[in-house]
Amino acid sequence: MQKLTNKEEEIMKILWRLKKAFVKEIMSEIEGEKPHYNTLSTIVRNLEDKNYVAHEAFGKTHRYYPIISKESYRKKFVNASIVDYFDNSYKNLVSFFAKEEKISVEELQEIIDLIEKRK
Known part of the structure; x- marks a missing residue:
């Protein structure tokens, strides 16, 4: 792709x-x-x-x-961006948005809740 x-x-x-x-x-x-x-x-x-x-x-x-879904495209290129710009670390990605004040504490808590529900 x-x-x-x-x-x-x-x-x-x-x-x-x-x-x-x-x-x-x-x-x-x-x-x-x-x-x-x-x-x-x-x-x-x-x-x-x-x-x-x-x-x-x-x-x-x-x-x-x-014929390519939005989800397929997003998955391919978001993952590539994480590798290229965030050392293949989702923690670095989230930290970047937190430092830039692009994500709130409430949104971070929602992410934590989603992760905990998957366990």
Whole structure:
């Protein structure tokens, strides 16, 4: 599974949310500055080449749908990030967010409760 560019990830998030969409429907979901239609179409075809999406043909028009789940993608690349940036340590990951004040004591307690329930 190849890592996606930021723009490809943005398009995949839209497709995961919509389940199936034509390029014009994807375009309408993009927030902020919208790419040219042909540019977006090329990005979606690149996602198909990378085996992230497939399509159904309706004449000359294609409706695209994800063939890689959001969960599969998240698992692969979150794990890679933990290896690359946190020395393969979830403790280092959680510590990072605690130091950056991105996680509250209550959220940490919820995580502890989840771990204890699994024992």
